[in-house]
Amino acid sequence: MKRYVLAAAAAAVACGGAAAHHGWGSYDASKPITVNGAILTSKYENPHATITVKAPDRVWTVTLAPTFRMINRGATKEMVAVGKTVSAYGYVSTVEENEMRAERITVDGKTIEMR
Amino acid sequence: MTEAAPAIFVALEGSAFAAAVRQSPYAYMAANVAHILSLMVFFGAVAVMDLRLVGFFHATSPGSMLRRARLIAILGFCGLVASGTVLFVAEASHIVLNQVFQIKMLLIALALANITWFEYAVAPRVRDLRPHTPLPARARFIGVTSIAIWLAVAACGRLIAYF
Numbered sequence: 001m002k003r004y005v006l007a008a009a010a011a012a013v014a015c016g017g018a019a020a021h022h023g024w025g026s027y028d029a030s031k032p033i034t035v036n037g038a039i040l041t042s043k044y045e046n047p048h049a050t051i052t053v054k055a056p057d058r059v060w061t062v063t064l065a066p067t068f069r070m071i072n073r074g075a076t077k078e079m080v081a082v083g084k085t086v087s088a089y090g091y092v093s094t095v096e097e098n099e100m101r102a103e104r105i106t107v108d109g110k111t112i113e114m115r
Numbered sequence: 116m117t118e119a120a121p122a123i124f125v126a127l128e129g130s131a132f133a134a135a136v137r138q139s140p141y142a143y144m145a146a147n148v149a150h151i152l153s154l155m156v157f158f159g160a161v162a163v164m165d166l167r168l169v170g171f172f173h174a175t176s177p178g179s180m181l182r183r184a185r186l187i188a189i190l191g192f193c194g195l196v197a198s199g200t201v202l203f204v205a206e207a208s209h210i211v212l213n214q215v216f217q218i219k220m221l222l223i224a225l226a227l228a229n230i231t232w233f234e235y236a237v238a239p240r241v242r243d244l245r246p247h248t249p250l251p252a253r254a255r256f257i258g259v260t261s262i263a264i265w266l267a268v269a270a271c272g273r274l275i276a277y278f
Contacts, residue, residue: 023276025277026277044138045137046136046137046138046139046140046142046144046205047143047205047206066143066144067140068140068141068144071140
């Protein structure tokens, strides 16, 4: 049994450098940014909705929240549709280039929390 | 979607079923809930079996206890596979490359091999023993290993989202 546990622990440590995806841990919360611009693409899908936003300097991929939560809070599919202007406050990914995760978004003067 | 994954997983993620899972507000959430409920049922039954092998509940007859708990464990496992499949297909091309997921699958294979070893080589010598009879050392080893591996599987499952 000891051998199995050791092997599992070693394997877990060995993969520590793997690419992170979903937890808030892979975003740099110490330097929040605000991305403003038009929505270029919108995927209203689980596990997280994502939009791409054309900011002045580059195109950001903005990770939002599970769609059920967004619907509950009033951030419907129509609200984050292509062509809408969005302001997303959140954190830059430490793993994926040009990706950020939104803490909250503002569309049509309405601010909605994503966390 | 990532093209780095083997084609079959790219196709799986691109399938109509996977798209329906992603686009439904309920499917992914329901599968998440079903997965953890199935895990509770499964691990509860597995823990009963494994603890009996380790030497707990020695006043019971091992054969009848194992037989009943096994049925519940199998039901729980079916629920885990079904709900896990829904969660997997939604992001198949990414998850299949996730190293924690790969470790989880390896551990499940190991746990299933452990069960197979038990069912074919050890269970026939244990099931007819009377209450209070000490079990062979091999049975105790299998019980401890099984609990340890399944706990590691659950930990990996939760950790997939963070790697």
